[in-house]
Amino acid sequence: MDEAILDVDHLSIRLDDQLIVNNLSFHICRNEFFCLVGETGCGKTITSRAIMGLLERKMDVHGTILLDNDSNNLIELTEKEWRKIRGKKIGFIYQQPSLALHPMLTIGNQMLGILKNEKVIKRKEAREEVHQQLLEMNFSNPEVIASAYPWQLSGGMNQRIMIGMSLLRKPRLLIADEPTTGLDTINQQIVIRQLIKFQEKYKMSILLITHDLRLVNQIADTVAVMKNGEIIEVAPLSTIKNNPQQYYTKKLWNMMPDAWNIMMREESYAIRSK
Numbered sequence: 001m002d003e004a005i006l007d008v009d010h011l012s013i014r015l016d017d018q019l020i021v022n023n024l025s026f027h028i029c030r031n032e033f034f035c036l037v038g039e040t041g042c043g044k045t046i047t048s049r050a051i052m053g054l055l056e057r058k059m060d061v062h063g064t065i066l067l068d069n070d071s072n073n074l075i076e077l078t079e080k081e082w083r084k085i086r087g088k089k090i091g092f093i094y095q096q097p098s099l100a101l102h103p104m105l106t107i108g109n110q111m112l113g114i115l116k117n118e119k120v121i122k123r124k125e126a127r128e129e130v131h132q133q134l135l136e137m138n139f140s141n142p143e144v145i146a147s148a149y150p151w152q153l154s155g156g157m158n159q160r161i162m163i164g165m166s167l168l169r170k171p172r173l174l175i176a177d178e179p180t181t182g183l184d185t186i187n188q189q190i191v192i193r194q195l196i197k198f199q200e201k202y203k204m205s206i207l208l209i210t211h212d213l214r215l216v217n218q219i220a221d222t223v224a225v226m227k228n229g230e231i232i233e234v235a236p237l238s239t240i241k242n243n244p245q246q247y248y249t250k251k252l253w254n255m256m257p258d259a260w261n262i263m264m265r266e267e268s269y270a271i272r273s274k
């Protein structure tokens with residue numbers, strides 16, 4: 001897991017006289033579950049948008065973002081160059097699927113559209129691939145789902161569809177910005193289990209942005225803690241939990257009693273089962 005798929009070096013983002021992101025450096029390895037955490041407004045989403053080349057023009061960006069051993073700095077790419085990367089090499093799952101799914105197109109047609117942009121494929125084969133992907137997303141009735149419109153499905157179903165759509169192109173890096181926000185606990189777990197399953201299956205790296213430390217505790221390999229536009233600590237999950245170097249990191253975990261409770265339960269279970 002050591003080779004870097006994404007290398008962010010001295011990234012700064014400024015808007016007028018506000019420094020939104022200050023001198024961020026981190027890297028994400030192949031097959032790594034990398035969690036970016038921090039309080040509201042600290043700059044997590046803006047950072048992910050910079051990695052996706054989706055910042056507004058008014059933002060002033062400096063630094064280097066390299067993907068998959070390519071020497072081209074992502075922040076210097078033109079929109080035409082981005083079209084070969086966005087969605088294809090870097091997938092993205094939005095916080096609100098309703099913003100990403102077209103309300104007037106069926107799920108099947110939206111998925112077929114992605115496949116047809118991707119490769120020359122016969123309609124029958126494309127349909128089969130869409131159904132297969134829906135089956136993989138644990139929909140036992142892919143024909144019904146493919147002919148449904150997003151507004152006919154629940155939020156949890158649409159989020160699973162979003163994941164399935166982003167995986168159709170087998171990206172090397174998947175960015176998931178609060179993918180479980182607004183879902184009930186059962187759907188949160190389904191979405192997370194699917195992310196874990198596909199990360200293993202496709203050897204993807206995942207950048208997960210979340211406030212939910214219980215989730216981080218469940219899945220992270222590495223955790224980066226952001227505060228006021230800066231990354232103040234990056235470390236393996238076990239270090240963040242057991243030996244954080246920053247007082248803020250410790251405070252962040254302490255503010256989440258549930259995270260501690262689960263951790264303590266797991267640890268006591270591990271001790272008991274030795």
Ligand SMILES: Nc1ncnc2c1ncn2[C@@H]1O[C@H](COP(=O)(O)OP(=O)(O)OP(=O)(O)O)[C@@H](O)[C@H]1O
Pocket residue numbers: 015020038039040041042043044045046047056
């Ligand atoms: N389009 C924009 N124009 C101006 N300021 C913005 C814009 N987008 C974000 N900001 C500002 O940049 C800062 C960081 O925002 P960002 O959305 O990255 O925070 P975040 O850590 O993702 O927060 P949350 O966890 O609530 O999603 C905030 O102060 C926000 O107000």
